[in-house]
Amino acid sequence: MVADKRKYNILIVEDNPGDFALVEDFLFEHIEAPQILQAKSFKAAKENSLISNCMFDVILLDLSLPDCAGKSLINEIVDLCKNIPVIVLTGYVDFKFGVKSLSLGVSDYLLKDELNSTSLYKSIVYSIERKKSIVELAESEKRYSDLFHLSPLPMWVVDMDTSCFLDVNMSTIIHYGYSRDEFLSMTLKDIRPPEGVFEKDIEEGKRNPG
Template sequence: MLKDKNSYRLLIIEDNLGDAVLIEDYLEECFSHVLLHKVETYQQARTVLQSSKTFDLILLDLTLPDLQGEELVVRILELAPQIPVVALTGVNNIAFSVKALQLGVSDYILKDELSALSLYKNIIHNIERKKYYLDLKSSEKRYNDLFHLSPQPMWVYELDSLRILDVNEAAVRHYGYTEEEFLGLDLFGLRPPEERMTLQENIEIIKNTRRTYGYGVYTHMKKDGSLITVEVHGNEMEYDGLYARIVTVNDITKSLKHTEAIQNQNELLREIAWIQSHKLRAPLSRMMGLLDVLKDVQNADDPEELKFCHEQIENSARELDDIIRTIVNKAEMSQEITSR
């Protein structure tokens, strides 16, 4: 058979010299570059695994002079949790080999059925499977970190029952529930009664269209009964074998109130501008015209007309004063909105 040209580092824990030599011969037949380290006892294996040496795979005989069976398997796995361990066993020890799989070894090989090809397949398969497993665990850890450490409220819910399957700390804090209480809720428990029909309709749309991504703005209800307006981003996922969705929530209640305040302020400013450009000019124009008339009246001998001019000027002044007061009040209201 063609030799594998990749480099591998293997540890053989085997006290039977004949078996160890046979395994070494098979490895030379299959691999071009194998760095092989051989030990005969658990204590020797412990010393090697606690050193700086690293290995791609461990071949472990289940019966060593200083330790055997379940305790041996458990201790080796504790010393090398990231390394695939393949048990070497005889025909009369198959039952325990199966138990060793349950304890965490990657695979087992029957010594009596060992060949170069079977050994090669077993080693490559278990090295690659362990890499895949570690990559998967790393991916799960990244997901857990992103989920549970996110500053945004997030949760996972089952699409059929709508029950909450997982929730992060940000959601627990923001909604006021304990984690246990939150996990006892379904989506209806987070909505006010008047929005529950809309929720049911949205869920039916998601189910019927198998829509992967969704976005919407909804009203949610906290534990204390207060209502908040939220943006919800949702995406489908599989969670422990269940068809589920993960959602991220952004509370926009304050943002909406701020926007509304700005709109109100702008409306007041528009009113002030209109008053200044239209209402303010009318009494001011009348007063200026009356002043011109008053000059002529003062030179004439007509007290009634003079009195009329005075009254009109006074009325225009009062009207102007009212308009200025209105402008001042609206300006103060605008200032209050800005300072909120």
């Protein structure tokens, strides 16, 4: 298999020298020149400025560190590096905890006893791409939200079936004189526009959803 020539900056948070050496060997089997840094404790990882500056592409995390472990460790690491995918490597077979860890923000959960170079490489590539997509989606949603809420023109979002307000921007609040909470308990008909302009708009929207 041809080695992946892309640049990967990888942090391995692992205190066991044997496990670290094995994971390192696995990485070199599929990645031509990975940049690997080891942290032997949570404290060492936390103090690394490269994490806070999001300079790693992925973090490989052992769940049994000398100064932190399990759920607490996951919460700390994920909170520390929100935009960096975290892959848990553990020797403990606990399906329920594996599922739970994914809900805590971990990208993948791999058992050390079943780990091989191919499964690790595939997990890294998938986790990086998935995290990238999530970040891009969040940025896109923020741009839309900013355009909506900062627009000088009154704008709102309504349920097409019930005509209930789902969201309004500040310009709408200022223009019509209702608070946001009041709008969210109202429908388009409640603000009684002249000549039924809003009702006409919503009916046209139903007929032309695109």
